[in-house]
Amino acid sequence: MEKYLKKGMSYAADTLCLEDGVPLNLLMPTLGGKQLWRDECVFVGWRIQSNLYSGHFRLLDPDDFRQAWGSYDVCLFELEKVIREKGIKAPVDPKEGGIHLVMMVHGITRSGDSFSKMEPVFVEQGMEVAAITYPSTRAVIQEHADQLDQILNRRPDVTKVSFVTHSMGGLIVRQLLAQKNNWLSHTKLGRVVMIAPPNQGSMIAEYVKQRTLYQLIYGKSGQELIPDAVQNLPIPLCEVGIIAGGRSDGKGYNPLLSGDDDGVVTVEEAKLLGCDEFLVLPGLHSSLCSQSDVITAALNYIQSGELTN
Incomplete structure (x- = not known):
């Protein structure tokens, strides 16, 4: 994670190419296979999932479009960036006064x-x-x-x-x-x-x-x-x-x-x-x-x- 931050590299979904042989990260819908994925982190409809067999991770938006993929840290980094840029906040239940x-x-x-x-x-x-x-x-x-x-x-x-x-x-x-x-x-x-x-x-x-x-x-x-x-x-x-x-x-x-x-x-x-x-x-x-x-x-x-x- 640290070397990518130092290079100022982004794993945004519209990135077409990255250095050091990092795979392309294209915005795309999921192709099903729900028995092959497990949710690892959830936040207001956004999900980081891991693949049961390959071990790699992906970040899905609330419409199930893949926004990033790679390691868990890479997906978490992108999720945190989206939360900041879009101002996404978890709803506060009026009856509970919290999330x-x-x-x-x-x-x-x-x-x-x-x-x-x-x-x-x-x-x-x-x-x-x-x-x-x-x-x-x-x-x-x-x-x-x-x-x-x-x-x-x-x-x-x-x-x-x-x-x-x-x-x-x-x-x-x-x-x-x-x-x-x-x-x-x-x-x-x-x-x-x-x-x-x-x-x-x-x-x-x-x-x-x-x-x-x-x-x-x-x-x-x-x-x-x-x-x-x-x-x-x-x-x-x-x-x-x-x-x-x-x-x-x-x-x-x-x-x-x-x-x-x-x-x-x-x-x-x-x-x-x-x-x-x-x-x-x-x-x-x-x-x-x-x-x-x-x-x-x-x-x-x-x-x-x-x-x-």
Whole structure:
């Protein structure tokens, strides 16, 4: 980093060439591959990500255009420069009097895009939202929790953190909150909303855990969704609200599952001992985070501790 600063070299996205064989840094949209990238640092929609296999980093703007790439220090340098030049500031939640970060954690095989309809609703209320992307099928739940821990450690300006999770994301936050976290020394822990979490494990995962196709698609994390594995995860010592999907008819959407369900996770599997609020809303597992009634309930719980008005 230091030699580039001495030469006055810039890693701005419109740079066409650099000395010393440094790669070109062209402004360009991402090409997908969300299972190959993990968020390392987030700030008001900007993200520094690392590639799971190459180990290099990239800086993405809120529209998912790559603004810089190289080492973490290079991307951080560019992010700090953008923050200064554009005057970007994290929003102050009027109800908290500080920065209230709502971390949204998606489920397996998904990405932060799962919360594309939910995120702006929370932002309108003065919260900063970080819809995290992590390589859900390429690592174990402990590693995913460590990633969230590192992101939060890099945000000492945040005064309060709350979580909204979907599916396996709830298990990751359970693991995160069970360990010692340095960020809790300066950041208040808010509430957790879990949407369709397999808190008791997934019988579907149990049925197919030995299938080669399932193992190839769902990877290491897929093996941690079975009931025996989930039982080892501690229960969070904070306020938790759960939104389960179902038809409230005792049958659910999937005839292969027992009782009410959202097609993937049953209502019983979503329950968690000691959870403060539990609500069943009609909807399928993959689309629950996009439903207006689910979004409203999640926002209500983060703000007031109640899933309904």
